[in-house]
Amino acid sequence: MRHDPSILHVDLDAFFAAVEQRDKPSLRGKPVVVGGIGLRGVVSTASYEARKYGVRSAMSTAEARSRCPHAAYLGPRFEVYRETSQAVMAQMRALSPLVEPLSLDEAFVDLTASGLTGLTVEDVTAIANDLKAAIKEASGGLTASVGAGTSKLIAKIASDLDKPDGVVVVPPGTEAEFLAPMQVTVIPGVGPATAQRLSMAGVRTVAELQQLGEDELIRQVGSAHGSSLHRLAVAADDRAVVSDRETKSVSVEDTFETDLLDRSLLTAISDRMAHRVSERLQKAQLSGRTVTVKTRMHDFTTHTRSSTLAGPTDDPRVIARVARRLLDDSDVSGGIRLLGVGVSSLADWIQDDLFTESENEEVPLELVELPERPRERLSGYYPGQDVVHTTYGEGWVWGSGRGVVTVRFETAETPAGPVRSFAIEDPELRRLERRPPDDVAAKDSAPETPVPETPEPEISGPEISAAQAD
DNA sequence: TCTGGGGTCCTAGGACCC
DNA sequence: TCTGGGGTCCTAGGACCC
Numbered sequence: 402m403r404h405d406p407s408i409l410h411v412d413l414d415a416f417f418a419a420v421e422q423r424d425k426p427s428l429r430g431k432p433v434v435v436g437g438i439g440l441r442g443v444v445s446t447a448s449y450e451a452r453k454y455g456v457r458s459a460m461s462t463a464e465a466r467s468r469c470p471h472a473a474y475l476g477p478r479f480e481v482y483r484e485t486s487q488a489v490m491a492q493m494r495a496l497s498p499l500v501e502p503l504s505l506d507e508a509f510v511d512l513t514a515s516g517l518t519g520l521t522v523e524d525v526t527a528i529a530n531d532l533k534a535a536i537k538e539a540s541g542g543l544t545a546s547v548g549a550g551t552s553k554l555i556a557k558i559a560s561d562l563d564k565p566d567g568v569v570v571v572p573p574g575t576e577a578e579f580l581a582p583m584q585v586t587v588i589p590g591v592g593p594a595t596a597q598r599l600s601m602a603g604v605r606t607v608a609e610l611q612q613l614g615e616d617e618l619i620r621q622v623g624s625a626h627g628s629s630l631h632r633l634a635v636a637a638d639d640r641a642v643v644s645d646r647e648t649k650s651v652s653v654e655d656t657f658e659t660d661l662l663d664r665s666l667l668t669a670i671s672d673r674m675a676h677r678v679s680e681r682l683q684k685a686q687l688s689g690r691t692v693t694v695k696t697r698m699h700d701f702t703t704h705t706r707s708s709t710l711a712g713p714t715d716d717p718r719v720i721a722r723v724a725r726r727l728l729d730d731s732d733v734s735g736g737i738r739l740l741g742v743g744v745s746s747l748a749d750w751i752q753d754d755l756f757t758e759s760e761n762e763e764v765p766l767e768l769v770e771l772p773e774r775p776r777e778r779l780s781g782y783y784p785g786q787d788v789v790h791t792t793y794g795e796g797w798v799w800g801s802g803r804g805v806v807t808v809r810f811e812t813a814e815t816p817a818g819p820v821r822s823f824a825i826e827d828p829e830l831r832r833l834e835r836r837p838p839d840d841v842a843a844k845d846s847a848p849e850t851p852v853p854e855t856p857e858p859e860i861s862g863p864e865i866s867a868a869q870a871d
Numbered sequence: 872t873c874t875g876g877g878g879t880c881c882t883a884g885g886a887c888c889c
Numbered sequence: 890t891c892t893g894g895g896g897t898c899c900t901a902g903g904a905c906c907c
Contacts, residue, residue, distance in 0.1 A: 445875080461874060590904085654876060654877080
């Protein structure tokens, strides 16, 4: 353990939203929410003006809109954030060569690496204020909050205490008493599940955690987590600041506006994701042996399927083929809300593996074109159906994947073949309240009306949005 | 009006090998 | 013929972070 508060944790305030306010003066002083703006979007960052209305990170955008309808809702511009982040990180590196970025808006700085020793609380406070000024200058006006202490844990917690635009330096020797009155959830790694378990053992504050024996803690939360928590509770943290952490995995995933059932569509999307993963691997000069496909069902249960190759690859065709096979093994019948493709077991070299090469030649993999826009659109409610399903041209069936429904789409003979019939069974979701359009509501509630063999959908009828379908 | 996308780390069971 | 542990690798899932 070091004796001076020489570890800084720097955290940019409401970073994404602050960049937007910087670039668009009309947004300054106003509530700004950056995040997914689609049906299933969540909030990445809310400006402090928006936080007054209860808008928080990770909240669904729909919820945010209801809390703060007059805010500006913006999709993220990662390229701009990355640029700004680099300018900010450069200021930290000018202060000390040992900087560990945790994300675009956060980093640890170890001052001892710059040769500074015997730093007092006053010294560090002055350094932190200088750094904040430099960051503001380099970023076009962004503010940061800085925490400092004798360890990562203390610096990290301290940076959160005086947000925004604050500096908190914890005097050496006071760490355990600094933590004692706080909730256990201030300790990074203690999330809802761990907090719940600790709570059942009567532990809510760090002081109570300090009293709990290590054996008991391990019984509650497992061995690795338990022993590290035991040490962190008494502020015994000697984790080093590490500047170059190596990448362990690369992945791409997407949540769909409505749940997807159509295997050929999913396969096309999977192929595209495999190519994007490959591009990112190649850019980073990485390759990996394990391909993983991730699916999330309508009820949010998540499954992964993975397969490990004999040697590492960054070849889009190899990744795509393995992903296809894994996707084929996945159950998609209830509709999936998310699909992801990832590569792990990374190596920083590429094996010219005859095995994988020969596989390539056997099955050349062609990217299936995704329809840019649906050419034709059929939609409607039918008796016996309690959810809207919409068919698009080209044989895709897009379903909401909710509720009990058996719908036949027998009309569409498309270039990709007939649109198939499908059925979804999910008793739990049947109870969901629905608001079908008025003209269909009557039919919908009619008892025991048989499902027509060949329903006659309204063609080019009024658009039934997925929001209404829910 | 539920619940993103990019990650990291840990656990647990089974296969396999010595 | 019956029965050891230990170690490593792989797979699946879950908690957590920003």
